[in-house]
Amino acid sequence: MDILLYLIPIALTLGLVGLVAFLWTLRSGQYDDLDGAPHRILHDDEDDT
Amino acid sequence: MATDTVSDSTADHCAPTMMCRHCGNASSGAEFCCEGCAAAYEAAEAVNAINPSNIYASLARPIDHETHQLELIVEGMHCAACVRLIENALAANDDVLSARVNMTTERLTFSWHGTPERGAALAGQIIKLGYKLHDPGDNPAGDIAQNTEKQLLKAIAVAGFAAGNLMLLSIGLWSSTGETMGFATRDFFHWVSALIALPTVIYSGRPFFGSAYAALKERHTNMDVPISLAVILASLMSVSEAYRHGEYVYFDSAVMLLFFLLIGRYLDARAKGKARESASRLLSKLAGSATVITDDGVNRVPIKDLKAGMRLLVAAGENIPADGTILKGETDVDLSLISGETMPNHAGVGSSTLAGTLNLTAPIEIGVTKASEQSLLSEIVRMMETAEQGAAKYVRLADRAASLYTPVVHILSAATFIGWLAWGMPWQVSLLNAVTVLIITCPCALGLAVPVVQVLASGKLLKNGILLKSGDALERIAGVDTIVFDKTGTLTIGRPRLEGGSYQPEDLKLAASMAVHSRHPLSVALTQSYNDALIKLDIQEHPGKGLSAIVDGKNIKLGSRSWCGRESADDHDTAALELWLSVDGNSLAQFKFADALRPDAAAVINAMNDKNIDIHLLSGDRMVIANRIAGELGIEKVIAETSPLEKCDYINRLKQEGRTVLMVGDGLNDAPALAAANVSMSPSSAVDITQNTADIVFQGEQLMPVLDTMLVAKKSNSLVRQNFALAIAYNIFAIPLAVFGYVTPMIAAAAMSGSSLVVILNAFRLRMGRR
Numbered sequence: 157m158d159i160l161l162y163l164i165p166i167a168l169t170l171g172l173v174g175l176v177a178f179l180w181t182l183r184s185g186q187y188d189d190l191d192g193a194p195h196r197i198l199h200d201d202e203d204d205t
Numbered sequence: 206m207a208t209d210t211v212s213d214s215t216a217d218h219c220a221p222t223m224m225c226r227h228c229g230n231a232s233s234g235a236e237f238c239c240e241g242c243a244a245a246y247e248a249a250e251a252v253n254a255i256n257p258s259n260i261y262a263s264l265a266r267p268i269d270h271e272t273h274q275l276e277l278i279v280e281g282m283h284c285a286a287c288v289r290l291i292e293n294a295l296a297a298n299d300d301v302l303s304a305r306v307n308m309t310t311e312r313l314t315f316s317w318h319g320t321p322e323r324g325a326a327l328a329g330q331i332i333k334l335g336y337k338l339h340d341p342g343d344n345p346a347g348d349i350a351q352n353t354e355k356q357l358l359k360a361i362a363v364a365g366f367a368a369g370n371l372m373l374l375s376i377g378l379w380s381s382t383g384e385t386m387g388f389a390t391r392d393f394f395h396w397v398s399a400l401i402a403l404p405t406v407i408y409s410g411r412p413f414f415g416s417a418y419a420a421l422k423e424r425h426t427n428m429d430v431p432i433s434l435a436v437i438l439a440s441l442m443s444v445s446e447a448y449r450h451g452e453y454v455y456f457d458s459a460v461m462l463l464f465f466l467l468i469g470r471y472l473d474a475r476a477k478g479k480a481r482e483s484a485s486r487l488l489s490k491l492a493g494s495a496t497v498i499t500d501d502g503v504n505r506v507p508i509k510d511l512k513a514g515m516r517l518l519v520a521a522g523e524n525i526p527a528d529g530t531i532l533k534g535e536t537d538v539d540l541s542l543i544s545g546e547t548m549p550n551h552a553g554v555g556s557s558t559l560a561g562t563l564n565l566t567a568p569i570e571i572g573v574t575k576a577s578e579q580s581l582l583s584e585i586v587r588m589m590e591t592a593e594q595g596a597a598k599y600v601r602l603a604d605r606a607a608s609l610y611t612p613v614v615h616i617l618s619a620a621t622f623i624g625w626l627a628w629g630m631p632w633q634v635s636l637l638n639a640v641t642v643l644i645i646t647c648p649c650a651l652g653l654a655v656p657v658v659q660v661l662a663s664g665k666l667l668k669n670g671i672l673l674k675s676g677d678a679l680e681r682i683a684g685v686d687t688i689v690f691d692k693t694g695t696l697t698i699g700r701p702r703l704e705g706g707s708y709q710p711e712d713l714k715l716a717a718s719m720a721v722h723s724r725h726p727l728s729v730a731l732t733q734s735y736n737d738a739l740i741k742l743d744i745q746e747h748p749g750k751g752l753s754a755i756v757d758g759k760n761i762k763l764g765s766r767s768w769c770g771r772e773s774a775d776d777h778d779t780a781a782l783e784l785w786l787s788v789d790g791n792s793l794a795q796f797k798f799a800d801a802l803r804p805d806a807a808a809v810i811n812a813m814n815d816k817n818i819d820i821h822l823l824s825g826d827r828m829v830i831a832n833r834i835a836g837e838l839g840i841e842k843v844i845a846e847t848s849p850l851e852k853c854d855y856i857n858r859l860k861q862e863g864r865t866v867l868m869v870g871d872g873l874n875d876a877p878a879l880a881a882a883n884v885s886m887s888p889s890s891a892v893d894i895t896q897n898t899a900d901i902v903f904q905g906e907q908l909m910p911v912l913d914t915m916l917v918a919k920k921s922n923s924l925v926r927q928n929f930a931l932a933i934a935y936n937i938f939a940i941p942l943a944v945f946g947y948v949t950p951m952i953a954a955a956a957m958s959g960s961s962l963v964v965i966l967n968a969f970r971l972r973m974g975r976r
Contacts, residue, residue, distance in 0.1 A: 160390070164397060168370060175366040182358060192308030195285030 261328040264340055265321035272302060274316040275324045280337040282311055287336070294330055301327065313338075350478055353412075357471045360409040364464040367405035371457040372954075374398050378454075379951045388450065395447035395454050402456035406440050409463045412470060428607040428648065431614045435643035436462060442640050445633070458644050458953045465649040465961045472656035476663055476673075495519075495526035498570065515573045519564045522724050527560050527573045534569035535748040537725060538562050549726060551748070561873055561892065565724050566748045601677050602922075603655040606929055610651060618642040621944045634946075642943040645953055646936055650960040654928035657968040662921040665971065670904035671914055672889075678900035681884040682915055683922040684865045688813065689856060689882070691870035692824035692834055696806050698906055699871065699890060701726055701782050701798035703734035708786070708794035716786045716796065718742050719752045719763045727784050728752070728763075730798055751784075762787045802837065803908040810838045812912055819864070823852055825874050852878035869911055871895055886911060921971055928964045935960045 181187070265273040282288065288306045295304035295315050300323065304315035313331070317323055328338055374394050383391050410433065417429035436459045443454040496518040497506045503518065508526045511517075516532065519525050525538070537549040540562050549565055552558065558571055618639045625635035663673045673679060690696050708716075717735035720728035722744040742754045751764010762769050762785075769785035769792050782798040813820055821842040824831040831845035844855060856878045859866050868875070868882035871891035879885035879898045887899035896902050903910035939956050942948050948956075 160393070164374075167373060168401070171366050171370050175362055178362050179359060182355065182362075187358075189307040189309045192285075192288060192306070195288065195308070198285065199289050 261325040261338070262321040265324040267321075268316060272316055272318050273321055273324055274314065275328065276312060276314045277328065278339040279306065279311050279313045279331070280339060281335060282306070282308070290334060291331055291336065294334055295327060298327065298330075350474070354471070354474050354478060357412060357467060357474055360412060361464065361467045361471055363405055364409040364460060364467055367401050367409075368457070368460045368464045370401055371398055371460055375457040375950065375954065379949075383452065392447065392450055395443075398454055398456040399444055399447055402460050403440060403444070405460055406436055406463065409460075409467060410436055413463075413466070426611050426615075428611060428652070431611055431618075431643055431646075432462070432466060432648050432652075435459075435640065435648070438636070438640045439644055442633075442637055446637075453950050455640070455644065455950050455953065458950060458957065461954060461957055462644060462649060465957070466652045469649075469652035469656045472653075472660045476656065476659050511573055513573050513575060517571050517573060518568065519571060520568050521564060521566055523564055525558045525560060525562050525564055525571065527558075527571070528575040529558050529571040529573045531556050531558060532570045532572050534567055536567040536569050537565040537748055539565050539726065561894075565726075566746055601655075602680055602925060602929075603651075606651060606654075610646075610648075614643065614646045617646070617940065617944070624944075625946070638943065638946045641946075641948045641953060642940065645939050645943045645948060645956055649957055650928065650932035650935065650964045653961055653964050654932060654968075655925055657965050658921045658924050658928065658971065661968055661971045662917055666914060666917055669910060669913055670889075671910050672902045672904075673900070674902060675900045678884055679914075679918045679921055680925075681865075682867060682901070683918040685818070685867040685884060685915065687819040687821065687859055687864040688867045688869065688911070689821045689823050689859070689878070690840075691868075691872060691875045692822060692826055692831055693800065694871035694890060695869050695875075695888065696822070696834060696838065696908070697800045697802050699800065699888075701730045702801045703730055704797050704799045704801070706783065706795040706797040708796060712786055712794035713796075715740065715756070715761065716763050716784070716794065719744055719754055719761070720784075722746065723752055727782060727796075727798055731784065731796060760789050802834070803906060806908045807838050809908045809912050810840060814839070821859075823847060823855060823870075823878070825849075825852075825872070849874040849877050853881045856881040867911075867915075870899075886914070917971075924968055924971055928967055931963055931967065932960065935963075 186193075261275065261277070264277070265275045268274050279291065282291075285308070288308055291306050291313060292304045295301050298317070300318040302316045302318060304313070306313050315324075315327065317327060331338060374397060377386070378391065378394055386394075413429045413433050413436070416427065417433040420427045420430060439455045439459040439462075443456050443459070446452075446454050495506055495508050495511060497504050497511075498516040498518055506515075511527045515527075517526065517529070521536070531552055531554050533554065535551075535553045538552045538558065539549045540559070552569075557574070621642050622635050622639035625638055626632060659679065662679055666673060693699050713731075713735055714737065717732050718740040719742060720731040721739060722742075723729075723746055740756075742756065744752050744754050746752055747764070747768070750768040751762055753763075754761045764784065766783065766785055769787035770790050782800075784796040784798070785792050786794040786796070810820060819842075820840050821844065822831060822835050822838075822840045824834075824843075824845045825847055826845060828843075828845040831843050835841070835843040847855070852875060856866055856868060860881070860883065866882045866884075868879050868885045869887065870876075870879055870885070871887050873892050873895060875887075876892075876895045876898045879887065879895065884901075885899045886901040886903060887895050889896065889902050889904045891899070891902075901914060903914070935956070939948075942952065
């Protein structure tokens with residue numbers, strides 16, 4: 157049962173990584189324009205030069 | 206003034222180019238690649254390039270001492286190409302640091318290096334491209350709501366993470382006993398669970414705790430009180446169980462409860478947010494500005510600040526912002542928003558104008574006679590507010606369910622506690638059973654029953670171009686037994702259409718090439734009925750009369766009967782809408798127009814009659830016309846020649862008879878009646894203020910959306926009821942188990958997710974079936 161001492165923290169850490177990643181996407185505004193984002197990939201890269 | 210150049214600038218854009226005038230995409234011989242682009246271009250024309258003055262400069266926010274930022278609402282964006290066009294146009298300026306358009310909120314944010322005035326110039330570039338810009342205004346309520354939405358999403362994320370991990374541990378606990386896994390391991394699992402669950406409950410539970418606390422402080426209770434009690438007590442009980450090396454902990458139930466309820470709460474907030482967003486976008490259009498002429502030039506002034514005595518410039522195609530008299534210029538005015546009359550009125554110097562009417566053909570200057578709060582428009586707005594206050598407040602089904610649910614749950618759980626104590630059990634065991642009752646009485650299914658159905662229903666309606674503006678509109682429309690229709694613009698399309706006459710195809714080509722330069726409704730109708738290539742012409746517009754052009758040395762005229770020299774002819778019919786085309790004074794062709802019924806109006810009215818819905822026609826127009834339309838559609842109850850107040854009274858009378866009334870209307874004169882009705886709809890061609898009053902706005906030329914909405918509403922209402930029934934049925938089964946102490950954490954978890962899933966799946970049935 158000692159294996160649990162590793163496995164549980166690992167499971168928790170992996171979960172936490174996912175949680176932090178989600179909170180980061182939320183904070184950086186990636187859900188603010190759900191209608192615009194799918195269209196943007198169709199645009200060519202803007203070259204301002 | 207820029208407005209004088211209308212005919213010049215329009216003259217060159219009907220050249221047979223193969224590129225869309227708006228977005229530059231290839232188009233098949235037409236001016237525009239799609240209707241959206243045409244509309245966007247038209248919207249730009251309406252602005253008529255009035256100098257974007259210091260309004261935008263004053264809105265600029267400094268980021269640091271050299272850079273500024275500006276946030277504006279963009280009106281007229283129709284396709285993704287628009288986003289790119291705006292962003293690239295701004296980015297092409299060297300001093301622009303960033304430019305980004307949010308398509309969802311239709312907001313443009315850009316920052317630049319330089320003075321605030323530079324921002325106004327940049328905004329001017331966008332206006333020239335063909336978009337209207339609005340001041341987003343202060344919308345603290347909207348910002349707060351958006352923040353709450355984000356908070357809820359974070360809370361869901363945390364609760365979801367915790368629920369997943371707790372379930373991992375719980376399955377271990379459920380699948381073995383203390384003897385097989387070892388008591389130390391079990392305690393270890395319990396404490397790890399506590400470590401995950403307690404911070405989660407504190408973080409994710411806040412939306413519920415806050416609302417429950419607020420309710421208790423006001424000496425009320427709401428749905429959140431039993432939820433908060435259940436979560437807090439379950440957590441505390443579990444900590445004490447873990448401390449006492451007990452067999453069961455309920456951390457997973459507490460967290461899962463939060464997780465499911467947060468999802469319901471979030472969906473609810475989203476639905477409300479969508480409704481609020483569309484309402485506030487309409488409001489921002491309403492709070493427009495007017496062009497005031499002063500000694501030192503031209504200024505844009507908010508309409509609400511207009512005073513009597515001011516001199517205004519109203520461009521062709523612009524709404525007249527205030528009651529006044531014309532000082533300079535001659536034009537046609539579209540009064541349809543106030544009177545319902547389709548034909549424009551001719552107005553010259555000295556004629557009085559009404560706020561909210563549309564200036565059609567030529568720029569005019571008007572002197573304001575009444576400040577905006579005294580105008581007829583404001584009168585109608587006031588009438589509307591009174592009507593809204595009079596309309597009884599509707600109590601949502603979910604709230605009614607909650608008001609039943611809360612006391613029942615509290616009493617049950619208290620009875621369980623007392624019962625077990627009286628049985629002679631220690632208080633811990635009694636409390637544990639009381640708490641399980643609280644957890645298991647299925648607030649999950651109740652909390653999800655309404656929002657899931659609502660989100661699915663509004664999504665489905667949105668796909669058909671129907672926009673719900675208030676959250677409970679769907680519930681209210683399901684019970685409607687009487688529908689009152691306005692005539693012009695509601696049963697009819699509200700615009701004249703070419704309906705015959707006497708002309709040759711080449712006459713139509715010539716006439717359409719001329720008409721494309723005019724904004725007069727008949728010209729627009731003529732242009733729309735002609736889809737082929739146009740001839741490039743130099744056109745002069747004569748307000749109140751018609752258009753003229755010289756082609757091959759001949760003097761061509763398009764316009765009224767007298768303008769084309771047919772005054773004396775005997776085929777005179779004053780009621781008809783018509784245009785004449787003449788060459789060198791000899792009339793050549795006649796075009797007749799009529800305001801057509803919506804194509805499916807008769808079918809929809811028939812279908813409603815079959816459903817035993819009482820249908821009324823309420824029109825401001827003349828009795829003869831109203832009767833003719835009613836006859837065509839088979840409507841028996843017709844009331845015509847009504848004022849806005851009479852319309853409103855009529856609705857109130859129907860309501861006093863105990864009917865549930867749906868009002869469908871588009872004019873300004875309908876707005877008070879819309880506000881008075883139990884629930885209201887308006888087409889998206891309606892005046893802003895009317896759209897703003899209506900609970901539901903629908904797009905397109907069909908009347909079917911009215912019926913569609915009612916069907917979806919009926920269906921979703923029955924689904925909500927089914928969901929409540931499912932929740933109750935489940936409770937009848939689960940509560941006795943909890944009361945008598947047979948519920949282990951595993952049963953609680955299974956019951957909770959099971960009931961939630963059933964409710965959600967049932968809601969998805971809305972997606973199935975017809976349309």
